[in-house]
Amino acid sequence: xxxxxxxxxxxxxxxxxxxxxLPSTVxxxxxDALERRSGRPLALRLGANESSFGTSPKAxxxxxDAIARAAWYGDPETFALRARLAARLRVRPxxxxxxxxxxxxxxxxxxxxxxxxxxxxxSRGGYPTFxxxxxxxxxxxxxxxxxxxxxxxxxxxxxxxxHGARLCYLSNPDNPSGSWHSGDDVRAFLDRLPPGCLLxxxxxxxxxxxxxxxxxxxxxxxxVVRTRTFSKLYGMAGARIGYAxxxxxMVATFDKVRHHFGVNAIxxxxxxAALDDAEHVARTLSAVAEGRRDYGMLGAAIGMxxxxxxxxxxxxDAGGAARARAxxxxxxxxxxxxxxxxxxxxxRCVRITVGTxxxxxxxxxxxxxxxxxxxxAALDxxxxxx
Amino acid sequence: xxxxxxxxxxxxxxxxxxxxxLPSTVxxxxxDALERRSGRPLALRLGANESSFGTSPKAxxxxxDAIARAAWYGDPETFALRARLAARLRVRPxxxxxxxxxxxxxxxxxxxxxxxxxxxxxSRGGYPTFxxxxxxxxxxxxxxxxxxxxxxxxxxxxxxxxHGARLCYLSNPDNPSGSWHSGDDVRAFLDRLPPGCLLxxxxxxxxxxxxxxxxxxxxxxxxVVRTRTFSKLYGMAGARIGYAxxxxxMVATFDKVRHHFGVNAIxxxxxxAALDDAEHVARTLSAVAEGRRDYGMLGAAIGMxxxxxxxxxxxxDAGGAARARAxxxxxxxxxxxxxxxxxxxxxRCVRITVGTxxxxxxxxxxxxxxxxxxxxAALDxxxxxx
Numbered sequence: 001x002x003x004x005x006x007x008x009x010x011x012x013x014x015x016x017x018x019x020x021x022l023p024s025t026v027x028x029x030x031x032d033a034l035e036r037r038s039g040r041p042l043a044l045r046l047g048a049n050e051s052s053f054g055t056s057p058k059a060x061x062x063x064x065d066a067i068a069r070a071a072w073y074g075d076p077e078t079f080a081l082r083a084r085l086a087a088r089l090r091v092r093p094x095x096x097x098x099x100x101x102x103x104x105x106x107x108x109x110x111x112x113x114x115x116x117x118x119x120x121x122x123s124r125g126g127y128p129t130f131x132x133x134x135x136x137x138x139x140x141x142x143x144x145x146x147x148x149x150x151x152x153x154x155x156x157x158x159x160x161x162x163h164g165a166r167l168c169y170l171s172n173p174d175n176p177s178g179s180w181h182s183g184d185d186v187r188a189f190l191d192r193l194p195p196g197c198l199l200x201x202x203x204x205x206x207x208x209x210x211x212x213x214x215x216x217x218x219x220x221x222x223x224v225v226r227t228r229t230f231s232k233l234y235g236m237a238g239a240r241i242g243y244a245x246x247x248x249x250m251v252a253t254f255d256k257v258r259h260h261f262g263v264n265a266i267x268x269x270x271x272x273a274a275l276d277d278a279e280h281v282a283r284t285l286s287a288v289a290e291g292r293r294d295y296g297m298l299g300a301a302i303g304m305x306x307x308x309x310x311x312x313x314x315x316x317d318a319g320g321a322a323r324a325r326a327x328x329x330x331x332x333x334x335x336x337x338x339x340x341x342x343x344x345x346x347x348r349c350v351r352i353t354v355g356t357x358x359x360x361x362x363x364x365x366x367x368x369x370x371x372x373x374x375x376x377a378a379l380d381x382x383x384x385x386x
Numbered sequence: 387x388x389x390x391x392x393x394x395x396x397x398x399x400x401x402x403x404x405x406x407x408l409p410s411t412v413x414x415x416x417x418d419a420l421e422r423r424s425g426r427p428l429a430l431r432l433g434a435n436e437s438s439f440g441t442s443p444k445a446x447x448x449x450x451d452a453i454a455r456a457a458w459y460g461d462p463e464t465f466a467l468r469a470r471l472a473a474r475l476r477v478r479p480x481x482x483x484x485x486x487x488x489x490x491x492x493x494x495x496x497x498x499x500x501x502x503x504x505x506x507x508x509s510r511g512g513y514p515t516f517x518x519x520x521x522x523x524x525x526x527x528x529x530x531x532x533x534x535x536x537x538x539x540x541x542x543x544x545x546x547x548x549h550g551a552r553l554c555y556l557s558n559p560d561n562p563s564g565s566w567h568s569g570d571d572v573r574a575f576l577d578r579l580p581p582g583c584l585l586x587x588x589x590x591x592x593x594x595x596x597x598x599x600x601x602x603x604x605x606x607x608x609x610v611v612r613t614r615t616f617s618k619l620y621g622m623a624g625a626r627i628g629y630a631x632x633x634x635x636m637v638a639t640f641d642k643v644r645h646h647f648g649v650n651a652i653x654x655x656x657x658x659a660a661l662d663d664a665e666h667v668a669r670t671l672s673a674v675a676e677g678r679r680d681y682g683m684l685g686a687a688i689g690m691x692x693x694x695x696x697x698x699x700x701x702x703d704a705g706g707a708a709r710a711r712a713x714x715x716x717x718x719x720x721x722x723x724x725x726x727x728x729x730x731x732x733x734r735c736v737r738i739t740v741g742t743x744x745x746x747x748x749x750x751x752x753x754x755x756x757x758x759x760x761x762x763a764a765l766d767x768x769x770x771x772x
Contacts, residue, residue, distance in 0.1 A: 012608035013552065013584035015639055016501045022642045030647075032461040048459055055456045063453045063652070070441045070449065070656070071621035073434055075418040100486060100626075100648055107645065115402045136643040166399065198399035222398035235457035238651030240486075253401055256408045257522040259493065261416075262486055264650055265624030266449070270456070 018116060018138045027128040031337045043335030044363060046353040049175065049205075049313045051235035053287050053356065055270070056280035059236065062273035066266045074265030081272050085243060088275065091219040094248045097255075100262050102204050102229045102242040106169075107133045109200050109225055109244070112253050113167050114139040121160045122169040123151050125176070125343030127202065130169045139167070146346055149307055149315075150179040157192040168193055171202040173209040176341040176351045178309035183215035190215070190224055199224040204242075207233045207281070208288055209310035220247040230267070232312055233284060234274040239267035288312045291354035298364050302371040307349065315341070315349035323379040324350050330375065334366055404502060404524045413514040417723045429721030430749060432739040435561065435591075435699045437621035439673050439742065441656070442666035445622060448659035452652045460651030467658050471629060474661065477605040480634045483641075486648050488590050488615045488628040492555075493519045495586050495611055495630070498639050499553050500525040507546045508555040509537050511562065511729030513588065516555045525553070532732055535693050535701075536565040543578040554579055557588040559595040562727040562737045564695035569601035576601070576610055585610040590628075593619040593667070594674055595696035606633040616653070618698055619670060620660040625653035674698045677740035684750050688757040693735065701727070701735040709765040710736050716761065720752055 014020070031045050046052070055063075078098040086093045099105040106129060114120060116138030122130060124143035134141050142163045144155040151174055160168045170189070173180035181189070190199050203226050206214055217224060229242035241263055244254070274280075295314040299306035307315040318324040324340045327350050331338055340350045355363060370376050400406070417431050432438070441449075464484040472479045485491040492515060500506060502524030508516060510529035520527050528549045530541040537560055546554045556575070559566035567575070576585050589612050592600055603610060615628035627649055630640070660666075681700040685692035693701040704710040710726045713736050717724055726736045741749060756762050 009608070011581055012635070013499060013582050015498050016504075018501070019498050019639060019642060024638060024642055026462070026641065026646055028462070028646070030459065030462045032465065033463060036465060045458070050459060051457045053457075055453075060453055060456070063456065064450050066624070067441075067446055067449045067453070067652075070446070070624045071437045071439075072431070073416065073436060073617075073623045074626075076412070076414070076416045077419055079418065079422060100645070100650070103645055103647055112401050112405050113399060115404070118402075195397055196399050222395070231459075237459045238452070238456045240460075240648065240650040249398070252410060253405060255412065256405060256410055259486070259489055260412055260414070261489055262626065264486070264626040264653065266453075266652055267650065 022135060025132070027132045034332060034337060038332070040335065042337045044355065044359055045337050046355050046359065046363065047337040047339040047351070048237070049232060049311070049353045050237045051232060051284065051312065052353065052359055053235060053284040055235040056274045056277035058277040058280070059234065059270040059274035063239065063266050063270040066269035069265060072265065073261050074263055074268050076260040078263055078268055081268055084272055084275055089245065091245060092248070094251055095219040095245055097244040097246065097251045097258070098263050099242055099244065099258065100240040100264070101231060102202060102227045103129050104240075104262070105227045105242055105244045106130050106200065106202070107136070108254050108258055109198070110134055110137050110139065110167065111257060113198050118166045119163040120167045120169070121156055121163060121165040123156065123174075125341050125346055126169065127171055127175055128342060130200075130202070145344070146177060149177050149346060150174065151181065153181060153185060153189045157189060160197050161194045164194065165197045167198050167200060169200045169202065171204070173205040173213060173310035175205060175311065176315065176339075177346055178307055178311045178313060178315050178351075180209045180213050180310035182212050184212070186215040187217065190217070193223070201226045203227060204229045204232055205311040207285065208312050213310060219245060222247045222249065225250060230271045230274060233281060234271070235284070236267065236270055236274065239270050240264065241267035241271045287356070288354050291360055294360050294364070295352065295354065298367060302367050302376060304376070313351055313353045315346065315351050317349050318379065319348060320380075321347040324348055326379040327376070330370070330379070331366070336363065336366065408521060411518070413518045420718065420723060424718070426721065428723045430741065430745055431723050432741050432745065432749065433723040433725040433737070434623070435618060435697070435739045436623045437618060437670065437698065438739065438745055439621060439670040441621040442660045442663035444663040444666070445620065445656040445660035449625065449652045449656040452655035455651060458651065459647050460649055460654050462646040464649055464654055467654055470658055470661055475631065477631060478634070480637055481605040481631055483630040483632065483637045483644070484649050485628055485630065485644065486626040486650070487617060488588060488613045489515050490648070491613045491628055491630045492516050492586065492588070493522070494640050494644055495584070496520055496523050496525065496553065497643060499584050504552045505549040506553045506555070507542055507549060507551040509542065509560075511727050511732055512555065513557055513561055514728060516586075516588070531730070532563060535563050535732060536560065537563075537567065539567060539571060539575040543575060546583050547580045550580065551583045553584050553586055555586045555588065557590070559591040559599060559696035561591060561697065562701065562725070563732055564693055564697045564699060564701050564737075566595045566599050566696035568598050570598070572601040573603065576603070579609070587612045589613060590615045590618055591697040593671065594698050599696060605631060608633045608635065611636060616657045616660060619667060620657070621670070622653065622656055622660065625656050626650065627653035627657045673742070674740050677746055680746050680750070681738065681740065684746075684753060688753050688762055690762070699737055699739045701732065701737050703735050704765065705734060706766075707733040710734055712765040713762070716756070716765070717752070722749065722752065
């Protein structure tokens, strides 16, 4: 291409008023970006709740096979995967929508239900990508603070009624707190939402929760869309595939605007195989449970008590937002990537993905050393390097 | 999940007025769906302009390697790929936006520039997925018939002026006609669009066009967004990755609403490697050129002259829309998947992807036999089986 010409701004086509009013933000800074900033690779990648326990060997093999057919578009109807999931979940394939990860599906739900100016309710400091989508479609977000470090179901229902919300987002088990409500409580929560308000129930971490975390809901209940993912338990975040369970009319609505060829063929093959690997699932769940216990002991040892977790990560209470921020920065200086919740009261914590036993040993060794050296006590005075 | 409950429609949350007004359509019926309908696999898959010449061996190897890291999210900034592309294209990385295929990027451009009711211009019978996105964001599409089987640049510019279009879509080389305009003519066309109208120049097939098809445009020209893909020449349709070239402000606009983690990690690795495989590119381009010549001879032999093609597919003139439709159905009965353009004057044609030499031999054998048997002459009377 030739060098820049002197075309003036006067010729620039105008974006929509909605886009013009949007701020420039990204939901998350990626670990890759942190590596580029520091100029060195991360030693421990424990900030994005990826699965340290990896992808199912069966899924890996299926994806390697599928690569041979990479020249062909994937099936836009994700027929095989929906059939398998339907049998597993005892729903019809027409109750399932497959997307390029939960983020894609969250955007789709917001697009279908939120016009500019429409009120939406979620927890304050909840999943940033949901808030990003609400802003992106012009919705007006009303947030409800966490209560006792859990989603405040009473508060959310009340806010939904007060604001006449079109959409209410609930992550259960929750990111970033790690907390959960019982399925029965979620079910009762749904019944308390005002008529006409859709519940977007994000169950990305469902499998890590205790028995009884999944609410008993009819697949054709028009008041709720549930989202699930292959990114967490199944260790396929990089492949980009997740699904929604919803009534048929809802799925048909998604079909009106979704990217029909958007779910890549390799991920489809991997997801199908991952569902069959019960052994990998059991191994991962057991390893995560063990890791959560380890983290509990670590937190106690360094004076940072942990919050209960029904997910593959744990919040460590650093004793205040400034201290938590300083701890994230301090660990990054040591090549350890973690994150922290974005709003009070949870922003007194750091959020650490459950690593493998060797990863946990490395993290434990570092944190215990920093604790022994007084660096954790001095977090209030920490100023990030460079 | 429990069996259906008797929840009434009265409780159903309402979709946005925009969604409620949208019809239920899909841009394309996939070959996978055709196979499911017929209950048998396709013998020849020549309808979706996938690359019969496959994926670069280097890209295949890179994707197989990347699968080992499938548990990790891909880089949302696609830093490595943008850096490599920038060097190749002599633009800055900030002039590049990477998406999950061109379809994703087309949707993004429409979302950023088209508010409900805004006028948009494209050729009648042009790329259905673009029209799908325009409808999906409430735009009002004005179409201009093909002229001499090519995009009518005069007509498109005139329509853009007449309707005060916010956005004009041009595919060059064109799908579904296979035709192209010179880069100089495209450049002149851009200058004739009304001020404030964005040109969305889809260059998915650019590499297959003759020298001089790429217009000389400054990367910071705010009036145009160019889209390109790894789905066609690079044989990576199933991996889902493409990119847009635009000025920095435009890319920053996309960043406000795009799916930051939407491009899968495996495709990123594959695309990077594919760019380095000059040999595979040269081999594919040469094979496609040879295949187009073959198709030209085949068309002459069966009384269906071919249109000139600067792409990896060829239009065969079947002599009328009913005949073209019948030919698509007839070939499908023989296990051959092809498609046809959706509107006059091109709907007198069928569109056939350039296959490998063995695929072409099989197609040629079938079509010559049907011709000899009089089945092509009798297309007007053909009624599809079953």
